[in-house]
Amino acid sequence: ATPMSIMVGTGRAAQLGVLFRKAEALQQLRDAQVVAFDKTGTLTEGKPVLTDLILDDDFSHDEVLALIAAVEARSEHPIATAIVAAAERAGLVLGTVTDFSSNPGTGVTARVDGRLVAVGAQRHMQHLDFTDFAKDIERLADEGKTPVFVAIDDKLAAAVVVADTIKPSSKAVIAALHAMGLRTAMISGDNSRTARAIAAQLGIDEVQAEVLPADKVRAIKALRADNRLVAYVGDGINDAPALAEADVGIAVGNGTDAAIESADVVLLGGDLRRVLDALAVSRATLRNIW
Numbered sequence: 001a002t003p004m005s006i007m008v009g010t011g012r013a014a015q016l017g018v019l020f021r022k023a024e025a026l027q028q029l030r031d032a033q034v035v036a037f038d039k040t041g042t043l044t045e046g047k048p049v050l051t052d053l054i055l056d057d058d059f060s061h062d063e064v065l066a067l068i069a070a071v072e073a074r075s076e077h078p079i080a081t082a083i084v085a086a087a088e089r090a091g092l093v094l095g096t097v098t099d100f101s102s103n104p105g106t107g108v109t110a111r112v113d114g115r116l117v118a119v120g121a122q123r124h125m126q127h128l129d130f131t132d133f134a135k136d137i138e139r140l141a142d143e144g145k146t147p148v149f150v151a152i153d154d155k156l157a158a159a160v161v162v163a164d165t166i167k168p169s170s171k172a173v174i175a176a177l178h179a180m181g182l183r184t185a186m187i188s189g190d191n192s193r194t195a196r197a198i199a200a201q202l203g204i205d206e207v208q209a210e211v212l213p214a215d216k217v218r219a220i221k222a223l224r225a226d227n228r229l230v231a232y233v234g235d236g237i238n239d240a241p242a243l244a245e246a247d248v249g250i251a252v253g254n255g256t257d258a259a260i261e262s263a264d265v266v267l268l269g270g271d272l273r274r275v276l277d278a279l280a281v282s283r284a285t286l287r288n289i290w
């Protein structure tokens with residue numbers, strides 16, 4: 001493309017709410033063969049709500065909710081926000097938290113009034129026996145909901161289930177990408193069954209789930225097999241390394257500063273249709289049609 005065409009193209013894109021931070025990204029995007037998406041906050045709204053609390057017989061609903069909300073008040077994860085909101089709605093009084101620790105991609109642990117409370121993925125408390133919860137959890141995960149587990153004083157006390165909403169445009173965007181001959185993928189830290197259920201609802205081709213934040217880069221490299229050029233769309237701090245690794249990193253609006261800094265393209269607002277606009281502009285620019 002001529003310098004003039006690139007200038008017009010980036011200007012045209014900006015009018016559509018698509019900011020190309022580097023001119024090369026226009027060409028890279030035109031040549032992309034795979035478009036991979038983060039799940040939470042990118043394909044979904046990222047504002048989950050608590051839908052189910054499945055209890056072990058030795059624990060009560062309000063007791064568990066108050067304990068986990070106290071711990072999660074220290075976390076900024078969307079699951080934490082959902083749990084704290086549920087405790088607030090129930091008008092629960094939260095205890096005193098000490099020894100808080102957060103493990104990226106697995107969960108949180110702290111003492112609440114002296115009791116040891118852990119909340120997170122199964123891998124956050126691997127030594128516990130989950131068989132009693134397995135059936136309920138599998139059913140809910142197959143509906144696309146996210147289960148996390150609660151251990152109190154090292155005993156499995158509950159499963160907390162949150163549900164996030166798929167963004168209104170996600171499904172149509174995936175279909176449009178397929179119509180353009182592109183392959184689609186999802187990379188998520190979430191539970192495998194949950195991620196697979198959401199991917200199936202959206203018609204996404206490939207899923208990599210239970211990916212730790214540090215491993216998202218490896219997930220991008222895996223998608224690049226056969227020399228495919230990979231675009232990655234993400235919003236979170238977690239996504240910054242993957243955005244930098246991808247051939248084209250696309251940060252979706254209202255994303256975190258770290259995501260925006262690492263991206264080649266920034267979409268204003270959370271609407272994924274801007275991904276299609278970005279592709280359309282890159283194709284038009286490289287054909288010098290302006």
Ligand code: ADP
Nearest residue numbers: 040075077080105106107119120121188189190
């Ligand atoms: P994603 O944003 O793709 O869900 P994360 O890496 O942020 O990925 O989280 C992966 C998983 O780790 C979550 O699905 C959840 O099981 C667990 N997790 C992380 N942080 C928390 C938290 N504060 N409370 C409960 N679970 C958490």
Ligand code: MG
Nearest residue numbers: 038040041236
């Ligand atoms: Mg996200």
